[in-house]
Amino acid sequence: xxxxxxxxxxxxxxxxxxxxxxxxxxxxxxxxxxxxxxxxxxxxxxxxxxxxxxxxxxxxxxxxxxxxxxxxxxxxxxxxxxxxxxxxxxxxxxxxxxxxxxxxxxxxxxxxxxxxxxxxxxxxxxxxxxxxxxxxxxxxxxxxxxxxxxxxxxxxxxxxxxxxxxxxxxxxxxxxxxxxxxxxxxxxxxxxxxxxxxxxxxxxxxxxxxxxxxxxxxxxxxxxxxxxxxxxxxxxxxxxxxxxxxxxxxxxxxxxxxxxxxxxxxxxxxxxxxxxxxxxxxxxxxxxxxxxxxxxxxxxxxxxxxxxxxxxxxxxxxxxxxxxxxxxxxxxxxxxxxxxxxxxxxxxxxxxxxxxxxxxxxxxxxxxxxxxxxxxxxxxxxxxxxxxxxxxxxxxxxxxxxxxxxxxxxxxxxxxxxxxxxxxxxxxxxxxxxxxxxxxxxxxxxxxxxxxxxx
Amino acid sequence: xxxxxxxxxxxxxxxxxxxxxxxxxxxxxxxxxxxxxxxxxxxxxxxxxxxxxxxxxxxxxxxxxxxxxxxxxxxxxxxxxxxxxxxxxxxxxxxxxxxxxxxxxxxxxxxxxxxxxxxxxxxxxxxxxxxxxxxxxxxxxxxxxxxxxxxxxxxxxxxxxxxxxxxxxxxxxxxxxxxxxxxxxxxxxxxxxxxxxxxxxxxxxxxxxxxxxxxxxxxxxxxxxxxxxxxxxxxxxxxxxxxxxxxxxxxxxxxxxxxxxxxxxxxxxxxxxxxxxxxxxxxxxxxxxxxxxxxxxxxxxxxxxxxxxxxxxxxxxxxxxxxxxxxxxxxxxxxxxxxxxxxxxxxxxxxxxxxxxxxxxxxxxxxxxxxxxxxxxxxxxxxxxxxxxxxxxxxxxxxxxxxxxxxxxxxxxxxxxxxxxxxxxxxxxxxxxxxxxxxxxxxxxxxxxxxxxxx
Numbered sequence: 001x002x003x004x005x006x007x008x009x010x011x012x013x014x015x016x017x018x019x020x021x022x023x024x025x026x027x028x029x030x031x032x033x034x035x036x037x038x039x040x041x042x043x044x045x046x047x048x049x050x051x052x053x054x055x056x057x058x059x060x061x062x063x064x065x066x067x068x069x070x071x072x073x074x075x076x077x078x079x080x081x082x083x084x085x086x087x088x089x090x091x092x093x094x095x096x097x098x099x100x101x102x103x104x105x106x107x108x109x110x111x112x113x114x115x116x117x118x119x120x121x122x123x124x125x126x127x128x129x130x131x132x133x134x135x136x137x138x139x140x141x142x143x144x145x146x147x148x149x150x151x152x153x154x155x156x157x158x159x160x161x162x163x164x165x166x167x168x169x170x171x172x173x174x175x176x177x178x179x180x181x182x183x184x185x186x187x188x189x190x191x192x193x194x195x196x197x198x199x200x201x202x203x204x205x206x207x208x209x210x211x212x213x214x215x216x217x218x219x220x221x222x223x224x225x226x227x228x229x230x231x232x233x234x235x236x237x238x239x240x241x242x243x244x245x246x247x248x249x250x251x252x253x254x255x256x257x258x259x260x261x262x263x264x265x266x267x268x269x270x271x272x273x274x275x276x277x278x279x280x281x282x283x284x285x286x287x288x289x290x291x292x293x294x295x296x297x298x299x300x301x302x303x304x305x306x307x308x309x310x311x312x313x314x315x316x317x318x319x320x321x322x323x324x325x326x327x328x329x330x331x332x333x334x335x336x337x338x339x340x341x342x343x344x345x346x347x348x349x350x351x352x353x354x355x356x357x358x359x360x361x362x363x364x365x366x367x368x369x370x371x372x373x374x375x376x377x378x379x380x381x382x383x384x385x386x387x388x389x390x391x392x393x394x395x396x397x398x399x400x401x402x403x404x405x406x407x408x409x410x411x412x413x414x415x416x417x418x419x420x421x422x423x424x425x426x427x428x429x430x431x432x433x434x435x436x437x438x439x440x441x442x443x444x445x446x447x448x449x450x451x452x453x454x455x
Numbered sequence: 456x457x458x459x460x461x462x463x464x465x466x467x468x469x470x471x472x473x474x475x476x477x478x479x480x481x482x483x484x485x486x487x488x489x490x491x492x493x494x495x496x497x498x499x500x501x502x503x504x505x506x507x508x509x510x511x512x513x514x515x516x517x518x519x520x521x522x523x524x525x526x527x528x529x530x531x532x533x534x535x536x537x538x539x540x541x542x543x544x545x546x547x548x549x550x551x552x553x554x555x556x557x558x559x560x561x562x563x564x565x566x567x568x569x570x571x572x573x574x575x576x577x578x579x580x581x582x583x584x585x586x587x588x589x590x591x592x593x594x595x596x597x598x599x600x601x602x603x604x605x606x607x608x609x610x611x612x613x614x615x616x617x618x619x620x621x622x623x624x625x626x627x628x629x630x631x632x633x634x635x636x637x638x639x640x641x642x643x644x645x646x647x648x649x650x651x652x653x654x655x656x657x658x659x660x661x662x663x664x665x666x667x668x669x670x671x672x673x674x675x676x677x678x679x680x681x682x683x684x685x686x687x688x689x690x691x692x693x694x695x696x697x698x699x700x701x702x703x704x705x706x707x708x709x710x711x712x713x714x715x716x717x718x719x720x721x722x723x724x725x726x727x728x729x730x731x732x733x734x735x736x737x738x739x740x741x742x743x744x745x746x747x748x749x750x751x752x753x754x755x756x757x758x759x760x761x762x763x764x765x766x767x768x769x770x771x772x773x774x775x776x777x778x779x780x781x782x783x784x785x786x787x788x789x790x791x792x793x794x795x796x797x798x799x800x801x802x803x804x805x806x807x808x809x810x811x812x813x814x815x816x817x818x819x820x821x822x823x824x825x826x827x828x829x830x831x832x833x834x835x836x837x838x839x840x841x842x843x844x845x846x847x848x849x850x851x852x853x854x855x856x857x858x859x860x861x862x863x864x865x866x867x868x869x870x871x872x873x874x875x876x877x878x879x880x881x882x883x884x885x886x887x888x889x890x891x892x893x894x895x896x897x898x899x900x901x902x903x904x905x906x907x908x909x910x
Contacts, residue, residue, distance in 0.1 A: 101691050102796045124697055146640045157638060159647070160615065173885050181794040182826035183612060184863040185601045185651050186870060186881050187890055187908065192614070192647040196640050213697030236556050242579055242668030284739050339636040341557045371637035408639035415641060426641050430628050434897065435642055441896035442889065453642065 001040055004061040008043055011053035017042040027080045032334060034076020034417040042086045048205040056172035058085050064450045067199035069141030072133035074335060075416025077198040077452050087203060089140045095119045103211045104163060109140025109204050125211040128155035132321060143204050146196030148412030153370030154246045159195040166206035167194055170443040180208055198414050199449040201442045216281030218246060220313035221289045223296035224269040224303040228252060231272035232346025234299035235369045239342050243291050246279040248370030252349055255323045255364040262326030267319060270302050275320050323366045330362055332382040334391050338402030339373040339411030351401045352376045359390040373411035415453045423454060456495055459516040463498055466508035472497040482535045487789060488847060489531020489872040497541040503660040511627035513540050519905045522654035524596030527588035529790060530871025532653040532907050542658060544595045550574045558666045559618060564595025564659050580666040583610035598659050601651030603867030608825030609701045614650040621661035622649055625898040635663055653869050654904040656897045671736030673701060675768035676744045678751035679724040679758040683707060686727035687801025689754035690824045694797050698746050701734040703825030707804055710778045710819040717781030722774060725757055730771050778821045785817055787837040789846050793857030794828040794866030806856045807831045814845040828866035870908045878909060
């Protein structure tokens, strides 16, 4: 493989890392369950041409490529396999263009989500997708996983904000998909095929993203419930009432406790807390939240509170966003990601309580109630192999529960290297065969991210 | 082929049409330019199982299948090729389920768009995609072409309203894509790959569609301009101001004249007319339209008028929706479909005036200004071969103009059998090769809709 390393060094002005101590942090993402191994090298290209050179060289030598952004993923999709080249896009981090008159931006894949948000906000514009890791995850990773976030209930997921891509194919050729216009149906929708393909079909080197007008400052509602089922019923009823909040999150008792301890605050919450925002502005926001408040009261909320104070709203969101970090006071966390029909949220939460009791581990349920995407998070002692095994068992039982409730095994984190068998269960043999056929058509030698998504 | 016909008759309880007089209307859609030929047979299955039987039988006999809905298409994608079997989905026309609590509907492909709209409106819900032919086109055709309409500026195109599909593959097997949940990233986005694939990859037999809350009754604004360029500038400025109307249509002088003659009314319009609606309701709608009105006045509108009267708003929309029919007083029409960046609309309109003068034919420009999707419509005498040739030349020159302005050759009508060479120009050789690879992976023998989209 020395010949390959020589070629890579020549193509990348020496920016090829091979020292195992230096490449160590590039071996895995944030998912502790997923397998990972020692790469041959880590490369950090700075241009599309360099990416093409890497792909061609690795193709010629039969060495697999694992594309990777910041490594904030939660499925092991960016984890190294033995002897691979990890292709890191973080040095391709330029916002190339912001076009306010056509409401679009053109970016390189290594741009951090928050940096893009800041760059377009200056123009009164808004890039909706906001995964929890928005202050360090990259757009390239967001595209590869079709990332979601708190905004999705109103603004959709990443794929809903992408107009076009530039992708380096397994042949090293450059494919341009999509367009710069709002609409377009010329040919197959290759853009949305690559979005969410987890680096298995090519390397995204550029994206044209659709922007929205910056919404109004949000008004915020919180509602506390004595019974989790009542909070779930309130969510379904909000949907039924035709309200589309800009955010609607749920935290269960375990999440509330962890956050109260971590932030040293009192959330005044009982068994379950709903946090809901409207960014419709003024009278309309007030009307929307009044409907949500009435629904919560009717569903049995023990307390509701509405504020138009931005700082107060931000604090409440900080509480929601702190759950995973807060859980670290109890041990390591392992977060799951199922999405169920919005009418089944309460059943998911009570099912997780049952699983928690079964395995004897704390499971905190937090999630995007507005679209049914829940993140039951298992807390375990990483030094105990037995606890780790039980955590894995709980993780799988939550997936089975999600499927049984008519849901999916992943709402936004992806399949990666931890849910391959579950993907096969969800989509069945015909679906799996179609996946393999498409993969084989675009990447016949299995150059990109082998072993991710499906075997 | 008698053996195939016998198999089809057995599978379809005799519902197999072969008499050329009877099959004649199934030979083509609404695009006069596209080639079409005599099918071997036309079949009208009533179930997924019957579709599977047709696909298996045709596959075994090597006879191609052209899937078709109501035939309202404008690209020849549903046109018969010689000796094919036309598979018509109009008898699979049941709304199988409306689930208000999860805001979704499950439908068969032959459901007429308007029938679905009516079925969900009873539940206070809204299915946005509204192609001009919404009162007779089918959801299956909408899915196959990724149809748009007047709603797209705010609510997106068909693909934005699809959660999952059931598709009969070339093998006759049934593929289920997507899910019933709002979010989901389990595997490749096969749903959005089939949407807009124009019947070249499989036959859609069922769809799970996302619904929205029924919007408020719309308020309507019209603005008349002495200069087309001013109307174009106003559109770009509305985008810049961060307003997202629920509809923003443009009509040029030729469209206005035709409609005034056809409807025997006076639209009080000069060179160009903008029609804009807000369905945000009450104060917000008034505020949005006030911004649009101010923008129009600043851009040089000679007249603006705002109304909250529903009947008046409906009349104005009827004028817009009547353009194609109205043009028939002058001859046959041939409508094009380019989408350009919203800042280039005025250039497209003035370019069409130039092309009109060049070829000596009336070209009316009408379109969805809010998303840059314009339908320059060429009027010609169908009894004159020379005029038909000039119409075809104008059609192609408009496509070249759209591409030169940074746009796409089709915003919502599709490629079909009339824009194959233009697709190749737009996406280039690498894009075309990827299309062929995906087609070959899913339909290796070329069973479905041969010669559509690409050769």
